[in-house]
Amino acid sequence: MTTWTPPQTWTLFELFTHTAGNAQLMQNQLFLKTRAYGYDTVAAASRTAGFIPAAISGLSVSLTTTGSNVLMIFTTSILTTVGASTISLRFLIDGVAYGGVAFETLGANLYTPVCMRQFTTTPPSAGNHTYQVSWTSSSQTVSVAADITSLSIMESF
Amino acid sequence: MTAVWTPPLTFIYAQRMDSALFNTYLRDNMEWLHDRPSSTVGISGSTTSATFAAATGSISHVCYGGNLLISLVCSVTNTSAGVLVGFDFAIDGTRLGDPTNGRLLMHTHSTANSRYPLTLEFITTTPPAAGTRTIEVYRKTASGTLSSDGDLYVMEVG
Numbered sequence: 001m002t003t004w005t006p007p008q009t010w011t012l013f014e015l016f017t018h019t020a021g022n023a024q025l026m027q028n029q030l031f032l033k034t035r036a037y038g039y040d041t042v043a044a045a046s047r048t049a050g051f052i053p054a055a056i057s058g059l060s061v062s063l064t065t066t067g068s069n070v071l072m073i074f075t076t077s078i079l080t081t082v083g084a085s086t087i088s089l090r091f092l093i094d095g096v097a098y099g100g101v102a103f104e105t106l107g108a109n110l111y112t113p114v115c116m117r118q119f120t121t122t123p124p125s126a127g128n129h130t131y132q133v134s135w136t137s138s139s140q141t142v143s144v145a146a147d148i149t150s151l152s153i154m155e156s157f
Numbered sequence: 158m159t160a161v162w163t164p165p166l167t168f169i170y171a172q173r174m175d176s177a178l179f180n181t182y183l184r185d186n187m188e189w190l191h192d193r194p195s196s197t198v199g200i201s202g203s204t205t206s207a208t209f210a211a212a213t214g215s216i217s218h219v220c221y222g223g224n225l226l227i228s229l230v231c232s233v234t235n236t237s238a239g240v241l242v243g244f245d246f247a248i249d250g251t252r253l254g255d256p257t258n259g260r261l262l263m264h265t266h267s268t269a270n271s272r273y274p275l276t277l278e279f280i281t282t283t284p285p286a287a288g289t290r291t292i293e294v295y296r297k298t299a300s301g302t303l304s305s306d307g308d309l310y311v312m313e314v315g
Binding site: 018019021022025026027029030032033034035036037039073075077106107110111112113115117145146147148150152154 | 162165166167168169170171172182183186187189190221223224239241254255257258259260261262263264267275276277278279280282314315
C-alpha cells in the first residue's frame, strides 16, 4: 500500500538522500496515481414505507483516507410494485447525511434508474470513515434490482 | 502531447540523477498526474437484442494499471412504450456488470419514441492490465428497438 507524506520544504544545500527520494517522490507519486478506493455492492435490498431515512442494508464502504475530498458514486435501479412512490436518497458519511436527491418512481413494476454522484466539499478528516446510502419511501415497500446496486468511494478529488 | 506515466523510480543510496531521469520521473509523471489522459467517443445506433450487445462507438485507451472511471451520458428511446432495457460497460469485450442485469436496468418512457436521460458511471474494481484497452457500452431491450445517443468517457483515476 502506498503512503502519503506531506511534501517537504527544501532548504539551501539540503542533501537529497535516497530516503527522501523514496518518500517524497516515489511513494507520493504512487499515492497520487493510485488513490484510496473502496467499493461495495449488494445483491438485493428493500425497505418499507417511511420518511425516516435508513441506510440501505448490506451496502457500506469503510475507507481510510488522508484528509482530501472524496468522490462518491451510487448506482441502482429502484422497483416499486404498487405505483409511483417518492424516494429520497442521501449519502451518509459516518451516519451524517451528505447531498442526495428526491424523485418519484416511474410506476408499478417499473425500474427507475439512479446514478448519483457527489464530491465532498469539506474533506473528511484523515482516518477511517464509513460511507453508506440512506433512503426513504413515501408510500410503499421499494426494492432494488438484483446485483446492480453499488457504492464507490475514491479519495483525492 | 499525451502525458506518459512511468512507474516511479526506487532511489538507491548515492543515486545519480541525470536530465533523462528527471524528465521521465519528475516532468512526465507530474504532467500525467496533473493532466490524466481521458478519452471520449459518441455512442449511437440501435438494437433489438434481448441479450447484451455492443453499441456503435468504442474507446481505445492507454492504461497504466490503475482503475478506470467510465461514464455514459445519453438519451434513451424505444419504439415501444415502457420497455425494460439494460446497460453495461465492457473492457476488451468482457462485460463488467451482472451477467443478467448488467450495470443498470430501466424502463423506457411511457410514450413510445420519447427520450429519457441516462447517466451511468462506474469505477472498475479490478484495474485493467496496462496497455491499450477497448471500452464499450453494451445494451439490451426486452422488446421494440432501443436507441441510445450520447457520449462515453474514460479516465484512469486510481
